[in-house]
Amino acid sequence: MRFHAEAQRRQEGEEGRKKRLVLLNPPGRKVYLRDYFCSKVSQADYIHHPIDLVFLSGYLKEDYELELVDAIVDKLNPAQCLQRIERIGPQVVVGLIGSVSYDEDVPFYRQLAEAIPAARLFLVGDVLIERRRQRLAEMPFVEGFVHDFSSADLLGHLRGDSKVRNLTLRRQGVVEALPLERPRGQAFRLPRPEHRLFVDRPYRYPFVRRSRFATVMTDFGCPYRCSFCVMSTLGWKQRPVGDVLDELQDLGRMGVRELFFLDQTFGIPRSRCLELLAGMRQLADRFGWVCFSRPDLLDDALLSQMKSAGCHTLILGLESGSQQLLDSVCKEARKEEVLQGFRRCSSYGMRTVATVLLGLPRETEETFQQTLEFLRQADPDFASFNVAVPRAGTPFREEALKLGLIDEDFEVMDQSGNPVAMPTLTLSRGQVAALRRRAVRGFYGRPGYWRKRLTRWVRHDGALLSDLRIQLQQGYRLLCNYLAS
Numbered sequence: 001m002r003f004h005a006e007a008q009r010r011q012e013g014e015e016g017r018k019k020r021l022v023l024l025n026p027p028g029r030k031v032y033l034r035d036y037f038c039s040k041v042s043q044a045d046y047i048h049h050p051i052d053l054v055f056l057s058g059y060l061k062e063d064y065e066l067e068l069v070d071a072i073v074d075k076l077n078p079a080q081c082l083q084r085i086e087r088i089g090p091q092v093v094v095g096l097i098g099s100v101s102y103d104e105d106v107p108f109y110r111q112l113a114e115a116i117p118a119a120r121l122f123l124v125g126d127v128l129i130e131r132r133r134q135r136l137a138e139m140p141f142v143e144g145f146v147h148d149f150s151s152a153d154l155l156g157h158l159r160g161d162s163k164v165r166n167l168t169l170r171r172q173g174v175v176e177a178l179p180l181e182r183p184r185g186q187a188f189r190l191p192r193p194e195h196r197l198f199v200d201r202p203y204r205y206p207f208v209r210r211s212r213f214a215t216v217m218t219d220f221g222c223p224y225r226c227s228f229c230v231m232s233t234l235g236w237k238q239r240p241v242g243d244v245l246d247e248l249q250d251l252g253r254m255g256v257r258e259l260f261f262l263d264q265t266f267g268i269p270r271s272r273c274l275e276l277l278a279g280m281r282q283l284a285d286r287f288g289w290v291c292f293s294r295p296d297l298l299d300d301a302l303l304s305q306m307k308s309a310g311c312h313t314l315i316l317g318l319e320s321g322s323q324q325l326l327d328s329v330c331k332e333a334r335k336e337e338v339l340q341g342f343r344r345c346s347s348y349g350m351r352t353v354a355t356v357l358l359g360l361p362r363e364t365e366e367t368f369q370q371t372l373e374f375l376r377q378a379d380p381d382f383a384s385f386n387v388a389v390p391r392a393g394t395p396f397r398e399e400a401l402k403l404g405l406i407d408e409d410f411e412v413m414d415q416s417g418n419p420v421a422m423p424t425l426t427l428s429r430g431q432v433a434a435l436r437r438r439a440v441r442g443f444y445g446r447p448g449y450w451r452k453r454l455t456r457w458v459r460h461d462g463a464l465l466s467d468l469r470i471q472l473q474q475g476y477r478l479l480c481n482y483l484a485s
């Protein structure tokens with residue numbers, strides 16, 4: 001009788017609770033970043049908060065008790081990860097999947113579905129962009145794919161709304177590819193993300209200056225048209241400044257003082273950006289932060305406002321030293337403007353990170369030398385060397401197919417070049433890999449580079465010990481990866 005009453009009480013307790021939903025970054029043999037439709041292997045050891053899951057947490061917390069399982073960050077193997085999820089016993093799992101780890105992810109999700117057959121499973125990731133219907137048909141254990149994590153569509157579907165979009169769904173056994181929206185600059189509102197799930201986990205990023213940080217995004221997609229970049233295919237929409245400031249205020253109350261703005265091009269539109277910066281200066285808490293932007297956008301007025309609102313580091317696309325190559329991928333940037341942008345940032349005492357793109361179809365030894373020279377002139381504090389990858393859904397993929405550089409079914413790819421995704425018209429994959437290694441060695445192996453970094457850290461970076469520790473850790477991992485390659 002007593003047991004019966006206890007069971008009844010437990011059942012009543014369960015009924016009173018919200019259903020459980022697991023936000024999942026699955027395990028992997030390498031440090032994979034699978035978020036924002038742009039999966040890759042971490043070039044050092046960094047892994048920032050998966051923005052897809054951060055955004056979705058804002059919507060899903062309304063109906064579900066959320067748990068985050070990040071097997072990469074928590075270093076869980078597949079068995080440990082399955083055990084952890086089984087213990088939680090979720091009704092729904094929303095997981096990341098990536099083209100870079102596809103061969104590991106699909107078998108893992110199959111195992112997960114066998115372990116908790118009653119859970120509804122949804123996936124989000126770059127590899128799902130093409131062949132949506134066929135791919136979902138090939139994964140009968142998955143209920144649907146999410147193609148816009150900034151929208152409320154998944155929550156709508158879970159609530160039984162039949163008029164949702166931006167999903168691929170299995171409904172009554174039939175696979176449906178629902179229409180995708182590609183916004184053109186309009187506003188969208190995002191319920192406040194559940195940052196508490198993320199900020200105290202051991203996420204790490206080389207360009208933040210404190211180990212405890214939050215990843216925030218004020219828009220979605222990008223209005224530029226760079227043909228190699230998946231962001232150019234997503235459309236572009238923006239959050240109201242007031243919503244972002246409210247979110248920052250909450251983070252301040254949680255004791256967070258460091259931010260990674262994951263906007264792909266921070267600074268557009270200019271008026272909204274200036275309003276945000278002015279609002280940030282009024283907040284009770286000051287933040288240090290890093291963001292992505294374009295060097296050609298950064299004039300003196302904008303940079304001085306960014307600096308006074310706490311920006312210390314800018315990650316900027318340098319891409320190539322060949323104007324012809326820049327034009328071939330619709331970068332819409334003149335080399336002179338790029339150079340001026342880098343120099344202007346340095347003159348404001350802000351650190352710069354140049355992203356370099358090697359191995360475009362018309363790359364040659366000569367264009368490679370031009371890039372090295374251009375990089376020397378821009379003189380960034382850090383450089384990230386990527387190789388061109390034919391990402392799903394991009395015009396660049398179509399071009400690579402047309403030029404015969406890849407096959408139709410080519411999917412597993414990694415911009416860190418391990419292995420190189422495709423040859424150029426004149427260079428083999430091995431030659432592109434060798435160029436990348438030379439570029440890394442030439443940049444970080446320069447006599448005086450590390451002395452300059454240390455001097456700069458003491459003079460300009462405020463000599464934060466946490467900053468030095470982060471840089472040394474990531475520098476060490478970069479060196480290990482370089483030697484391993």
Ligand code: SF4
Nearest residue numbers: 222224226229232264
């Ligand atoms: S500006 Fe940057 S994020 Fe935007 S499409 Fe070009 S490369 Fe991508």
